[in-house]
Amino acid sequence: xxxxxxxxxxxxxxxxxxxxxxxxxxxxxxxxxxxxxxxxxxxxxxxxxxxxxxxxxxxxxxxxxxxxxxxxxxxxxxxxxxxxxxxxxxxxxxxxxxxxxxxxxxxxxxxxxxxxxxxxxxxxxxxxxxxxxxxxxxxxxxxxxxxxxxxxxxxxxxxxxxxxxxxxxxxxxxxxxxxxxxxxxxxxxxxxxxxxxxxxxxxxxxxxxxxxxxxxxxxxxxxxxxxxxxxxxxxxxxxxxxxxxxxxxxxxxxxxxxxxxxxxxxxxxxxxxxxxxxxxxxxxxxxxxxxxxxxxxxxxxxxxxxxxxxxxxxxxxxxxxx
Numbered sequence: 481x482x483x484x485x486x487x488x489x490x491x492x493x494x495x496x497x498x499x500x501x502x503x504x505x506x507x508x509x510x511x512x513x514x515x516x517x518x519x520x521x522x523x524x525x526x527x528x529x530x531x532x533x534x535x536x537x538x539x540x541x542x543x544x545x546x547x548x549x550x551x552x553x554x555x556x557x558x559x560x561x562x563x564x565x566x567x568x569x570x571x572x573x574x575x576x577x578x579x580x581x582x583x584x585x586x587x588x589x590x591x592x593x594x595x596x597x598x599x600x601x602x603x604x605x606x607x608x609x610x611x612x613x614x615x616x617x618x619x620x621x622x623x624x625x626x627x628x629x630x631x632x633x634x635x636x637x638x639x640x641x642x643x644x645x646x647x648x649x650x651x652x653x654x655x656x657x658x659x660x661x662x663x664x665x666x667x668x669x670x671x672x673x674x675x676x677x678x679x680x681x682x683x684x685x686x687x688x689x690x691x692x693x694x695x696x697x698x699x700x701x702x703x704x705x706x707x708x709x710x711x712x713x714x715x716x717x718x719x720x721x722x723x724x725x726x727x728x729x730x731x732x733x734x735x736x737x738x739x740x741x742x743x744x745x746x747x748x749x750x751x752x753x754x755x756x757x758x759x760x761x762x763x764x765x766x767x768x769x770x771x772x773x774x775x776x777x778x779x780x781x782x783x784x785x786x787x788x789x790x791x792x793x794x795x796x797x798x799x800x801x802x
Contacts, residue, residue, distance in 0.1 A: 495799045502785055502797070505615050509572060509592060509781075512614050518568040518594060523557035525574065526550060530757035532745035533701065537578040538757060539587065549757065550576035553778055554593050555702075556763035559731075562595060562774065563766035570594035572781070583793040584723060586801070590781040597774045601693065601714045601730050604775035608718055608726050609689055612779070616788045622720070625689040630712070633692055634675070637683045642672050642696060643711050654679075669698055681722035690719045702738060703729030720787050728777030735767040 513520065530538035530549040538549040551557075554571050561569060575591045592611075596604060609625050616622060634642040640653050647668050651661070654675065664670040676692075684690040693716040697705050700713035714730035732738055742759055749756050782794055795801040 492799070498789060498797055501789070505617075505781075505785060505788065506572065508614050508617065509611065512611055513570050513594065516568070518570050518596070519566065521558065521561060521566070521569045521571050523554050523561070523571065523573075524551070527556075527760065528758065529760035529763075531556075532742045532749070532757070532759060534745050534748050534752075534754065537755065539576045539578045540757075552577050553591060555776070555778070556760050558593060558595060558776075559771055560763060560766040562597075562771040563769045568594070568596050583795075584783055584786070586782065586794050589794075592779040592781050593777065595731070595774050595776040597772050599730075599775040601716065601775070604728055604730070604777060605691055605693070605716055605718075608716075608728060608777050608779070609691070612689065612718065612720075612725065612784060615781075615784050618788060621687055621787065622689055623687050624685070625691065626685060627691040627693060629694040630692055630696065631694070633680055634672075637680045638675060640675070647671060650675075669696070672696070672699075681719060681724075684719055684722060686721055688720075692717050692719070700732075700741075701729065702732045702741070704732050720784075723783055723787065724780075725783045725787075726777055726779045728775065730775045731771070731773075733767070733771055733773065735764065735770075738767050739764055 510520065526541065526543065526548040528546070528548055530540075531552050533552075536552050538552055541548050541550060551573075553575055554573055558569060558571060571591075571593050573591060573593075574588060576588050578587060580587050596607060599607065605627070613622055628636070631641065631643050634640045638654065640650055645653075647666065650668070650671050656664075656671070656674075660674065664674070694706060694709075694712040695703070695715040695717075697711050697713050700715055703713040703715035706712045706714055716726075716728055717724055718726035718728075732741075742764075746756055746759075748754075782797065786792075786794055786797055789797065791797060
């Protein structure tokens, strides 16, 4: 019994120290944005609508006998604020995504999301890497930053051109399990996502930030399409080693195109028997009113906190998830 108590005390002390360092990292985030005059905002966690994104599943809850959805991101609410004349804004909040559980996935996690007016792709990438380095604050964990386009990464590490190569050419260059080929069917993006997550990321330099830019237009989400290359978008992701920690883009501001992308998502969901949820009409109306040219980023704070703590799993960070 005495040894058990000793172990419990040691565990409690460890979590206490981790919590203290977490608080300091949150403070660094707020100081970073305060120094640049970026306003912290607070938006609702629940909504009667949900995202249509085919890669994200919302969590439904019941409030006053009616269906609501927990936010997967504060994106729509924050862009509504931009349409009302807010300038640069940021938020640190809890978000929720169904069917996500693993060493670096959780159905509930802390997100940092922000928007900078009149930032181009290079500006927002620099801003994102600066914030990540500020949070981690350990030169041994981030020794350099490498920037590659999505196409450059695939060609460099797998000799596959993700833009011009078709599915048959990708299959010729990489031997997929037959079950995966059945699962992926004729969806080229699923092949590419699999290769990026299981092969390419494993080849990134250790203890570096790797920035992948100019994702295919078919994976643009709500990013603008590149003016000089309609097959790619102004979207980027940041990785530390093989862990994705940031996703951002130069924002699409065309309300008509945004609605068309939503409808395309809904059609995909219907065809593939995924849940279809109501679209956010307030957000669509706010985009029709117009927002200024801007770039936005979502960062998974828990993953950065995990990296800074030298842990391999999110459940090692808190007494509640252990």
